[in-house]
Amino acid sequence: MSKDMMPGPYPRTPEERAAAAKKYNMRVEDYQPYPDDGLGYGDYPMLPNKSQYERDPWYQWDQPDMRHNWGEPMHWDFDMYIRNRVDTSPTVVPWHTMRKHFFIFLSTMLIMFVLGEIYPSYRPVGPKQYPFNDLYLERGGDPNKKPPTVIHYEI
């Protein structure tokens, strides 16, 4: 592929824009480059941020799994928008409603857990009672000596 078919710097004049639109197989009215912020996009077109999930599943794409036609300009984040990854399909419930419900639930649960940590409540407990004379042998006591008797009960 020749050099003029490759992406280049940001188009400044209308002729450059028309040439860039033709290069990317787009209409001149559709072609919209990324704003010239110096971030490294060049003249690459800014396509709508929609994932490949939103494209028609019943159309005969050239690449059916990618839902992409040969020669069609690819989104800058194409590898993010494939069907195994990010999906921007419209949801049944609006996003702000879902977000609000999620954060209400999350914050309620977190507040309750934090309160439970600060003010714990449990049944009364006593000190732990170990058998066999407070584990005399396991703590390294001499097996030849008689261990001190430890009785934990009262009759």
Next chain:
Amino acid sequence: MASAPPPSAAKLYRPNQYVSLPAELDPDTYDTSPEKLRAEAERLAIRSRLKRQYQLQLNNPNPPAVIENPALIRWAFAKSQNVYPTFRPTPKTSFLGAVYGLGPLLFWFFVLKTDRERKEKRIQEETMGMVPSQALRLVPEDHSDIKVENFPVCWESSQCEVSKNRSTASFLLLHDEDVNTSHLQSLSSRVS
């Protein structure tokens, strides 16, 4: 004064970068103006031309080894080799570079240093005025060297030398006390 009309369904939906507007709520779907039809016709012409090129190559009796997709080549080039020539230092890019480059570094410096200073302060408070031998005694006991012969694994009590008529209860020992003295673990290496 009459109140404003109720907000449209598209406004209520509020699409953002995570979800797009459904086609049913988008007014463009119901727009049948001639400009839109002409635009669609032009797009269709471009699409058909590209499809024809592709199908001719695909169904060629002598097909080429690899049918290159110029869009893919351009995309890969733009993302890898076109970034440096088109990059320009601006206030925004310099600021972002500093934030992403130095930010995490300084953050971890601060976190680790503060953590170490806090531990050091706790050690100093606990061992104020002590001789090293006294301070070492504060290090919690390490039960990992409990001798194996004190709790043999044997099914027949006659095989065991020790504790013939009971099973071992030493697993009860492996619970730590409630006093948290883990910050004193480093004392033994510092004093010696």
